[in-house]
Amino acid sequence: MQRLTRLLLACTWLLASGLAVAGDTTDLDRQARHLWYDGILSGYQALAREAQTFARVAGDYCQAPEQTTLAQVRDAWQRAFLAWQAVRFVDFGPVENDNRAWQFQFWPDPKNLVARKARALLTSGAPVTREQVEQGGVAVQGFPMAEYLLFDDAFGTSDQALPATSSCALLTAVAGHIADNSQQLLADWQAFRPHYLDTAQFRDTTLRAGVAALEILEERRLAQPMGLRGTGKRSVYVADAWRSGRSLAGIEASVRGLHQYFFPGLALLLEHSDQPELGPWIDAQFGEVLEHFPALRQPMAPLLAPEGHFGALQGLYVDLSQLAVLVNDQAAVALGVVRGFNSSDGD
Amino acid sequence: MKTPFRPAPLALTVAAVLTVGCTHTPWSKDTAAPVTKADVVEHYADLAYANYQDALTTARALDEATDRLIANPTDANLEAAKQAWLAARVPYQQTEVFRFGNTIVDDWEGQLNAWPLDEGLIDYVKADDYQHELGNAGATANIIANTRINVGGETIDVSNLTPELLANLNEIGGSEANVATGYHAIEFLLWGQDLHGFELGAGERPVSDYVTGAGCTHGHCDRRAQYLDAVTDLLVSDLEWMVDQWAPGHDDNYRAQLLAADANDGVQKMLFGMGSLSLGELAGERMKVALEANSYEDEHDCFSDNTHNSHYYNGQGIQNVYTGSYRRVDGRLVEGPSLSDLVRQTNPELDARLNAQLEASMKALGLLKAKAESSQAPMRFDMMIAPGNAAGAKIVNGAIMALVEQTGSIEQAAQELGIEALSPDDAGHSF
Numbered sequence: 181m182q183r184l185t186r187l188l189l190a191c192t193w194l195l196a197s198g199l200a201v202a203g204d205t206t207d208l209d210r211q212a213r214h215l216w217y218d219g220i221l222s223g224y225q226a227l228a229r230e231a232q233t234f235a236r237v238a239g240d241y242c243q244a245p246e247q248t249t250l251a252q253v254r255d256a257w258q259r260a261f262l263a264w265q266a267v268r269f270v271d272f273g274p275v276e277n278d279n280r281a282w283q284f285q286f287w288p289d290p291k292n293l294v295a296r297k298a299r300a301l302l303t304s305g306a307p308v309t310r311e312q313v314e315q316g317g318v319a320v321q322g323f324p325m326a327e328y329l330l331f332d333d334a335f336g337t338s339d340q341a342l343p344a345t346s347s348c349a350l351l352t353a354v355a356g357h358i359a360d361n362s363q364q365l366l367a368d369w370q371a372f373r374p375h376y377l378d379t380a381q382f383r384d385t386t387l388r389a390g391v392a393a394l395e396i397l398e399e400r401r402l403a404q405p406m407g408l409r410g411t412g413k414r415s416v417y418v419a420d421a422w423r424s425g426r427s428l429a430g431i432e433a434s435v436r437g438l439h440q441y442f443f444p445g446l447a448l449l450l451e452h453s454d455q456p457e458l459g460p461w462i463d464a465q466f467g468e469v470l471e472h473f474p475a476l477r478q479p480m481a482p483l484l485a486p487e488g489h490f491g492a493l494q495g496l497y498v499d500l501s502q503l504a505v506l507v508n509d510q511a512a513v514a515l516g517v518v519r520g521f522n523s524s525d526g527d
Numbered sequence: 528m529k530t531p532f533r534p535a536p537l538a539l540t541v542a543a544v545l546t547v548g549c550t551h552t553p554w555s556k557d558t559a560a561p562v563t564k565a566d567v568v569e570h571y572a573d574l575a576y577a578n579y580q581d582a583l584t585t586a587r588a589l590d591e592a593t594d595r596l597i598a599n600p601t602d603a604n605l606e607a608a609k610q611a612w613l614a615a616r617v618p619y620q621q622t623e624v625f626r627f628g629n630t631i632v633d634d635w636e637g638q639l640n641a642w643p644l645d646e647g648l649i650d651y652v653k654a655d656d657y658q659h660e661l662g663n664a665g666a667t668a669n670i671i672a673n674t675r676i677n678v679g680g681e682t683i684d685v686s687n688l689t690p691e692l693l694a695n696l697n698e699i700g701g702s703e704a705n706v707a708t709g710y711h712a713i714e715f716l717l718w719g720q721d722l723h724g725f726e727l728g729a730g731e732r733p734v735s736d737y738v739t740g741a742g743c744t745h746g747h748c749d750r751r752a753q754y755l756d757a758v759t760d761l762l763v764s765d766l767e768w769m770v771d772q773w774a775p776g777h778d779d780n781y782r783a784q785l786l787a788a789d790a791n792d793g794v795q796k797m798l799f800g801m802g803s804l805s806l807g808e809l810a811g812e813r814m815k816v817a818l819e820a821n822s823y824e825d826e827h828d829c830f831s832d833n834t835h836n837s838h839y840y841n842g843q844g845i846q847n848v849y850t851g852s853y854r855r856v857d858g859r860l861v862e863g864p865s866l867s868d869l870v871r872q873t874n875p876e877l878d879a880r881l882n883a884q885l886e887a888s889m890k891a892l893g894l895l896k897a898k899a900e901s902s903q904a905p906m907r908f909d910m911m912i913a914p915g916n917a918a919g920a921k922i923v924n925g926a927i928m929a930l931v932e933q934t935g936s937i938e939q940a941a942q943e944l945g946i947e948a949l950s951p952d953d954a955g956h957s958f
Contacts, residue, residue, distance in 0.1 A: 290660045319820045
């Protein structure tokens with residue numbers, strides 16, 4: 181049985197190679213862009229769907245808190261947030277419009293702007309309007325603001341805790357904004373199709389997006405809270421989604437998103453490069469990273485504590501670093517991707 | 528690259544926009560021999576040397592002005608100290624382009640220019656208007672009011688405020704926001720917290736904060752004076768060290784190392800410094816974050832409201848490195864073989880474009896500066912980034928876009944000069 185599978189795999193491999201040899205690089209690149217386009221499309225569809233659900237459930241809860249529970253809203257938030265994590269690597273195309281990526285998730289937020297902005301909106305007296313959210317800047321508009329309202333410990337025990345009228349108004353306005361943004365992003369991505377498929381430059385742009393996302397995952401989302409870079413201090417606050425304890429679940433979702441939506445196009449290009457062995461290695465390494473889950477789908481803070489199970493994070497970090505080396509150093513070089521300055525160079 | 532979408536301010540790849548109108552006069556126009564990379568790197572070291580010397584001279588003037596303030600705390604002396612601080616920022620901000628790429632500078636500069644800082648580590652703050660870094664155990668330690676502080680379980684004796692002690696207190700408790708030294712700590716000691724939010728107005732520390740005896744306000748005036756004295760002394764000695772690193776005629780300083788290495792490495796550092804400051808740091812961290820989040824917490828010179836000048840002179844530093852020219856604080860012009868000369872030898876069109884883009888970004892930053900300094904209706908950076916201020920956002924975005932455009936050409940210049948990988952040695956910045 182196993183031998184048969186292997187044989188079948190080998191056949192597909194040959195078939196695929198044969199196809200590409202027949203065409204030229206341009207065709208191959210176009211095929212890769214097709215794979216990426218479709219992958220990202222399904223990712224954006226999932227985000228639009230989950231964000232819609234989140235907005236609906238938040239609305240239901242605020243209308244009739246006795247019928248819909250806070251746990252249900254939190255669950256809907258998490259699904260939408262994780263759907264966003266899966267497509268967060270896309271840093272080009274319509275997500276660039278009006279800083280949509282930051283509108284979905286303003287991060288990092290070392291100065292706790294989210295809480296500060298929430299306090300300012302909620303203490304003004306009048307119920308928060310949708311327009312205030314539209315005008316309120318990226319710290320008001322996205323998943324972290326909703327997360328603050330739904331999960332923050334101090335806020336949850338204050339007299340403004342959900343389902344207080346003003347907090348509910350803010351929650352539904354933010355959820356509505358996220359849902360509309362997701363819907364618009366999907367529509368724009370669909371309109372973007374011919375341009376993406378016809379523009380050769382998007383091969384490198386897409387490859388760079390995957391590379392940058394892996395770097396951010398390894399360095400900023402994992403090494404930094406673990407205290408492995410910067411000042412060397414462990415701090416959960418520099419991770420994202422610490423209020424909901426979903427930092428690691430978010431990492432998992434981003435890695436899955438990269439595997440599902442980014443890897444197929446990369447694999448196709450590698451298959452026809454000088455280093456065809458890289459594709460299966462990278463695939464296997466994605467598997468190594470994902471093997472840490474669902475066991476590691478837990479809040480990061482206890483793992484960072486002195487008596488915590490830090491080793492579990494180290495294991496994930498090692499596997500994620502190896503994945504980053506394979507993709508960012510080896511594959512990118514094999515595919516001749518020249519890296520330029522990027523927007524996260526600062527400190 | 529033409530897309531149906533408006534390109535984002537910080538797109539990874541940058542559309543190269545062809546512009547004309549170059550005003551830069553090439554240094555080598557009268558010289559017959561072509562400029563070499565080694566010439567250009569050597570002149571780069573000269574520029575850095577001149578620039579750090581100016582930073583040192585103006586820091587000494589600041590040190591003297593604060594000494595006078597401490598000896599005789601009058602409004603006039605406080606104002607003179609503030610003016611000296613503002614003057615010291617002019618050369619220092621131009622040196623920031625040397626920071627990225629030259630690890631020796633990057634490792635050193637945190638003690639001089641780290642931001643944003645949790646000022647409650649240093650002195651009193653108004654509690655309900657003070658937002659510090661999450662999880663920072665030292666954010667309210669108040670060194671001035673205490674002879675012992677406890678940060679994250681560690682007790683430290685701070686009874687004697689010396690430059691060495693302050694240097695050791697930087698990043699105490701593992702938090703980058705614990706900035707005990709440098710320009711911004713001095714800025715806080717001179718201006719105090721800016722409690723005006725998005726409205727016009729900077730910090731308003733009363734001079735009586737330095738009056739000893741009965742007239743002292745907010746307590747501990749003698750320790751505040753001691754702190755200011757130590758922190759300005761430290762700034763001077765730090766800058767002395769950096770000037771030495773770039774001085775000619777030594778065989779064991781950084782300049783000697785840089786000139787002994789492959790000239791391509793030097794050219795790479797120059798371009799890396801220009802691009803990193805231009806895109807990631809200035810356009811990104813210092814402008815876009817503050818603008819898009821409407822966050823005056825992310826304003827660079829938040830106590831003095833001098834952010835427009837910090838940005839302007841950062842931009843000037845980038846242009847200096849490309850054109851090989853630097854206007855010293857005494858008015859003299861330092862000129863020599865430049866990256867511009869090198870690029871022009873093989874690709875005059877690219878050189879003209881990049882020069883025009885550098886001019887354009889200086890014009891955009893100049894507008895930001897002019898609006899902020901307008902005598903009629905000043906709009907400071909923290910007002911420009913207020914929610915709903917479309918006119919302000921337009922000015923900031925104009926500067927961001929100009930910096931993004933020039934970064935695209937900086938990448939092309941690197942390719943033109945055969946610099947394959949635009950990555951730093953070891954600066955810890957991601958690419």
